[in-house]
Amino acid sequence: MRSQDYDRLYLSPPHLGRHELNYVHKAIEDNWVAPAGPNITGFEADICAAAGVAHCVALSSGTAAIHLGLILLGVGPGDEVLCPSFTFVATANPIVYLGATPVFLDSEPDTWNLCPVRLREAILDRISKGRKPKVLILVHLYGMPTKLTELLAIAQEFDIPVLEDAAEALGARFNNQPLGSFGRVGVFSFNGNKILTTSGGGALVTNDAALAQQARFLATQAKDDAPYYQHSQVGYNYRLSNILAGIGRGQMELLDERVKRRREIFAWYREHLAGLPGLTVALHPEPAGSRANRWLTTILLDPQESAATPETLRLHLETRNIESRPLWKPLHLQPLFAAAPMYGGAVCADLFARGLCLPSGTAMGDNELRRVKEALAETL
Structure with a gap:
């Protein structure tokens, strides 16, 4: 045949459920079709509850969330960022956006995620070259928790902040704690092929109120607090729309x-x-x-x-x-x-x-x- x-x-x-249209229709009826509105607030609250974190910023993609997360953690031109090699390119592209260099590490065979032995080896070698890595990106590949106990201990030992790429891991847990809540910054994706989708979208999560506030600021073109459009630093158009957040609210009911x-x-x-x-x-x-x-x-x-x-x-x-x-x-x-x-x-x-x-x-x-x-x- x-x-x-x-x-x-x-x-x-994508697999839509029962209530996505209700949220979308309500947004249209109330004329909340701009990148602001009650669906965004509700969607962010739903993500916080599911991920066990205090703050969430809904964004246009998981890639945007990684980009902002790296900025929040201080990555800039000339820095190096530790990153697993076995992952989607979106994990590493934002490193290059910022003029930094990815330092790739092999997997271990148990979970296919970043190898703790290679992590220590890389950190010691980069430090010996005068190149202490700025950030460690952890990925939970295909929704399988990485070896967080070992990896977080190494990151803490060398005082390297962790960005947790949980784009593929919404709803997964490690030691009964939701993935995405272990790093200083966590990232989710709501791309069309993920377990839950907003058509296209992502989220940055954190327990640090100052980081969340800065992420919102940067994601809305970094507009200064002034009665006119004043900008003192580079910003981005990264906020999720209220319409797409409505799809996300219906999806989150089904996690x-x-x-x-x-x-x-x-x-x-x-x-x-x-x-x-x-x-x-x-x-x-x-x-x-x-x-x-x-x-x-x-x-x-x-x-x-x-x-x-x-x-x-x-x-x-x-x-x-x-x-x-x-x-x-x-x-x-x-x-x-x-x-x-x-x-x-x-x-x-x-x-x-x-x-x-x-x-x-x-x-x-x-x-x-x-x-x-x-x-x-x-x-x-």
């Missing part, structure tokens, strides 16, 4: 339900793909007291047991109109960052070479999951 004979099965499409369903999809794949040769449903079990949100279910292929590669699987899934995606290509292998320092690299390069993300949208039912299994079995 041809791919067009099947309905398209997307990797992680627990959406995380539960992603975890059920992960469990289904793990059970029903177990017999396929050369394939392992990743990631590893969660540490005690922790909960991944299983944003995307991922698989690894063993070249010793199967001749299939992630690309042959991806192409075959496309013939069944099923979208899949390779794991993130490590940033130290990207032409954009060819000159950036890198510590390690073998772990994340191997994961990229052997891994694939499977459709994980919360609206999927068992029939759609069986379609994915059958297509994988046809190749394996």
Whole structure:
């Protein structure tokens, strides 16, 4: 059969619920269509409650939140920022916006997140060169909590502030504490492919009132407190609109339900793909007291047991109109960052070479999951 004979099965499409239209309609009825209004206030309060933080600033994207977070933590031209290599490019691009240099670090195999051993190695080496890193960015890849106990201890030892990139990790927890609340600044994304979406959007969270106030100031063009438009520093047009925040308010009502369903999809794949040769449903079990949100279910292929590669699987899934995606290509292998320092690299390069993300949208039912299994079995 041809791919067009099947309905398209997307990797992680938006999944709207019951009340998003109510909030959007109310905003239109009340003429709150500008980038201000009660939906923004309500959405920020909902995020604070879910993330266990005191302050939230709703923004146009997770990338904007990282950019502002780095500014708030003092990053500027000539600085260096520690960053995992195994992540989406949006984690590192804002470092370059500011004229700083990313220093990339390898993953560890348990969670695929930043390796504590490589972190210490990099910090000591940069300090020996007179280049103490300004900020450490931590990422919770695919919604799996990173090794926060070890990593935060190292950051504290060397007095390096942490920006926590929880773009993929809303609703996940570590030691029963919500991810996004561990760094001095935390970041969420509400892009269309995330567990919850505002179509496009993000948020910066913090327990520091002064940082939150400065983030709002910078995100609204840094207008000085004057009766006319006066500006003493560079600002940005980064605030989320009241209309999109209305979508977010309706989505936030569904957070627990959406995380539960992603975890059920992960469990289904793990059970029903177990017999396929050369394939392992990743990631590893969660540490005690922790909960991944299983944003995307991922698989690894063993070249010793199967001749299939992630690309042959991806192409075959496309013939069944099923979208899949390779794991993130490590940033130290990207032409954009060819000159950036890198510590390690073998772990994340191997994961990229052997891994694939499977459709994980919360609206999927068992029939759609069986379609994915059958297509994988046809190749394996």
